[in-house]
Amino acid sequence: TQLLEQSPQFLSIQEGENLTVYCNSSSVFSSLQWYRQEPGEGPVLLVTVVTGGEVKKLKRLTFQFGDARKDSSLHITAAQPGDTGLYLCAGEDAGGTSYGKLTFGQGTILTVHP
Amino acid sequence: NAGVTQTPKFRVLKTGQSMTLLCAQDMNHEYMYWYRQDPGMGLRLIHYSVGEGTTAKGEVPDGYNVSRLKKQNFLLGLESAAPSQTSVYFCASSYSQAQLSYEQYFGPGTRLTVT
Numbered sequence: 599t600q601l602l603e604q605s606p607q608f609l610s611i612q613e614g615e616n617l618t619v620y621c622n623s624s625s626v627f628s629s630l631q632w633y634r635q636e637p638g639e640g641p642v643l644l645v646t647v648v649t650g651g652e653v654k655k656l657k658r659l660t661f662q663f664g665d666a667r668k669d670s671s672l673h674i675t676a677a678q679p680g681d682t683g684l685y686l687c688a689g690e691d692a693g694g695t696s697y698g699k700l701t702f703g704q705g706t707i708l709t710v711h712p
Numbered sequence: 713n714a715g716v717t718q719t720p721k722f723r724v725l726k727t728g729q730s731m732t733l734l735c736a737q738d739m740n741h742e743y744m745y746w747y748r749q750d751p752g753m754g755l756r757l758i759h760y761s762v763g764e765g766t767t768a769k770g771e772v773p774d775g776y777n778v779s780r781l782k783k784q785n786f787l788l789g790l791e792s793a794a795p796s797q798t799s800v801y802f803c804a805s806s807y808s809q810a811q812l813s814y815e816q817y818f819g820p821g822t823r824l825t826v827t
Contacts, residue, residue, distance in 0.1 A: 607752065631815065640716070640802050640818030641755070686754060690814060697762045698743050698806045698814025699770070702754035 600625040602689055604703025611677055612711050619672040619685055619706045627689035628696065630663050630670040635684040635705075667692070677710045684708075714738055716819035718803050724825045725793040733788040733822050735803030743806045743814065744786040745770070746778060748799040749821075755802065761786055793826045800824070 603622045611617055621630065629648040633641035645654050647663035647670065654661045658681075660673040670687055684707050688700040716737045725731055735744065742763050747755040757770030761780040775797060777789045786805075790797060800823050804816040 602754075604754070629814075638820070640804070640820050642818070643815050646815060688755075696814075697760065697768075698808070698816065699745075699757060699760060700755075700814075700816065702747075702756070704752055704754045 600627070600689065600691060600701045602687060602701050602703040604687055604706055606706060607704060608707050608709075610709045610711070613678055614676050615710075617674050617677055617708070619687075619708075620669070621671070621687035621689075621703050622669045623689065623701075624668065625689070626667050626692045627701075628667070628692040629690045630667070631688045631690070631700065632661055632670070632672055633686040633688060635686060641684075641686055674708075677708075679710045679712050682708055682710050716803055716805055716817050718801075718819035718822050720822060721820065722823050724827065725790075726827055727794060729793050730789070730791050731793065731824075732790075733801055733803075733824075735786045735788070735805075735819060737784055737786075737803075737805040737817070739805060739807075739817065740783070741805035741807045741817070742783075743808075744780065745804045745806075745816065746776070746786065746788045747802045747804065748772065748797075749802060750799050758788065758801075793824075795826045798824060798826045 632644045635641040652663045687703040745760040746758040759778040764783040803819040806814040806816045
């Protein structure tokens, strides 16, 4: 069973601050996905990274996939109250046919105060 | 286009009772999944299906059964509910694409309490 360690579990910051969320594993993943979840709703995909070393930007969010495809990070610049939510990383099993099975990290609850 | 829908949204069961959660998707996706979400544990895969008539076990399958009689529907059954099955249940669907990534689309969840 592959494991994804996500940190920190909780993050409480002021509007305008920067933050980074990390996902680490000893296993290699064929891709790494980041989701955001609002209370009472299902997760919604933010981005997928598939190549080692890949960096993707989504407005103020920057996602990076580690060179060895074992870790990933999410960096938010100048956080806003609208960024508040649960952020989840999820890795797709590497090797063979995974049928899209994902291993999720524990999640990071982000609160951005005005 | 409703995407992925789940019924019911909330349910309270007594220990030993049974129930079925229904998931439906209108995106013609081949793959469907059932997860449970517990505080501090992210989402854990219960069962999944790679096509109509097929099912397979995930990470935490004990106490659950599934069926995929139609491509658009994926049912999750609890034969004899236990308090440990108190959780929020999410259904998701996905499709394969040229790149080796399977983006999943989630339903709104079912909050189940077993007393």
